[in-house]
Amino acid sequence: MNQQTILVTGGAGYIGSHACIELLQAGFNVVVVDNLCNSKTEALSRVQQITDKTLTFYQHDIRDKAALADIFAKEAISSVMHFAGLKAVGESCEKPALYYHNNVYGTLVLTEVMAEANVKQLVFSSSATVYGECGCTQYAENFPLGPINPYGRSKAMVEDILRDLSAADTINQAKSPWKIALLRYFNPIGAHESGLIGEDPNGIPNNLLPYIAQVAIGKLTQLSVFGNDYPTPDGTGIRDYIHVVDLVKGHIKAIATLEGDAFGPGGCKAYNLGTGRGYSVLEIIDTFQKVTGQAINYKIAPRRAGDLAECFANPELALKELDWQAEKNLADMVADTWNWQTKNPQGYMQ
Ligand code: NAD
Ligand code: WQD
Numbered sequence: 001m002n003q004q005t006i007l008v009t010g011g012a013g014y015i016g017s018h019a020c021i022e023l024l025q026a027g028f029n030v031v032v033v034d035n036l037c038n039s040k041t042e043a044l045s046r047v048q049q050i051t052d053k054t055l056t057f058y059q060h061d062i063r064d065k066a067a068l069a070d071i072f073a074k075e076a077i078s079s080v081m082h083f084a085g086l087k088a089v090g091e092s093c094e095k096p097a098l099y100y101h102n103n104v105y106g107t108l109v110l111t112e113v114m115a116e117a118n119v120k121q122l123v124f125s126s127s128a129t130v131y132g133e134c135g136c137t138q139y140a141e142n143f144p145l146g147p148i149n150p151y152g153r154s155k156a157m158v159e160d161i162l163r164d165l166s167a168a169d170t171i172n173q174a175k176s177p178w179k180i181a182l183l184r185y186f187n188p189i190g191a192h193e194s195g196l197i198g199e200d201p202n203g204i205p206n207n208l209l210p211y212i213a214q215v216a217i218g219k220l221t222q223l224s225v226f227g228n229d230y231p232t233p234d235g236t237g238i239r240d241y242i243h244v245v246d247l248v249k250g251h252i253k254a255i256a257t258l259e260g261d262a263f264g265p266g267g268c269k270a271y272n273l274g275t276g277r278g279y280s281v282l283e284i285i286d287t288f289q290k291v292t293g294q295a296i297n298y299k300i301a302p303r304r305a306g307d308l309a310e311c312f313a314n315p316e317l318a319l320k321e322l323d324w325q326a327e328k329n330l331a332d333m334v335a336d337t338w339n340w341q342t343k344n345p346q347g348y349m350q
Pocket of ligand 1: 009010011012013014015016033034035036037038039040060061062063082083084085086087102106125126127128185186187188
């Protein structure tokens, strides 16, 4: 059994809670820090129920340096999975300073505390949204970056900071250099197969799958399909949807890779986490209807500002260097989304 302790920032959130399950099941000790600004402790109770294991929870903001340092003093942390952050693109345009403060400054505080505690292994939640428009549809890690909203820029800034911290170790000939994996997620969807944990968005969802699920269960009346005049086979937007459980398995592989010889003594590398295959909005609706037997009421609406026609991952580097690839298909993703939605129509609010 692996008795290493992993600090999971944002561990009460959608992806972080799924990561806690995988970590506990793989035999790691798990310490969560979360300020609960977009989550509930019920998610952590359910993580413990699913795994029949316990984790340690600290309710703090990662920008609270003293509180964070105290966690590192108390717990024998070996690596950090850093999920804590704000993620709503629209809100980031209205409140950019909030996003930079939370996502960028929050990561600066975290890395300062980590360096002071000499814990220098980090897996960071980045996003495919850091890529710039390049006229292409399939994105590889070496493609140019060029995010188009404050949320995306906050992720790109953090990536820059982490690359710089790593580069400085080379200049300074650091004895224990940073080992950092920047994981660029495509479109995470789905839920744990138990149906006990899943995505619990506040208010009306922005993302496609939670919206469809709420239409199917009758909380929302109609889905708007944003544009059917894109240069794609059926005219609707194409994305690379990835099951959240596959996604978090990529994080476990990343921790193992950082610790392995192949990664070298230190460094900071980006990896796409996607399936490498895209589906259109109409294909998603069709699959949802077939898998769940629920009719989805939808209409064609104008394009949404900032949306690309098509975006999917080149996932080859993650396969080669992390020994990871997605295993679940779209029907699994939809079935698990629906299982979570039907078992928890009000999310974590009972
Ligand atoms: P989420 O909102 O469900 O989880 C984020 C968690 O971080 C929440 O529990 C929230 O309370 C916590 N948090 C936020 N700011 C904090 C702070 N300052 N201190 C302590 N805790 C804080 O989001 P998620 O979907 O689980 O996303 C996790 C990470 O993955 C985020 O960094 C997000 O930007 C990134 N990401 C998400 C997606 C996606 O589509 N869900 C895609 C790409 C990248
Ligand atoms: C998917 C497709 C929409 C809603 C966003 C963020 C990105 C990342 C993942 C964090 C698109 C269409 C959607 C609806 C629709 N998050 N759609 N009607 O935009 O690819 O990515 O989430 O890093 O940063 O931008 O995901 O789920 O919003 O949209 O037609 O009501 O569904 O136009 O083609 P997106 P999404």
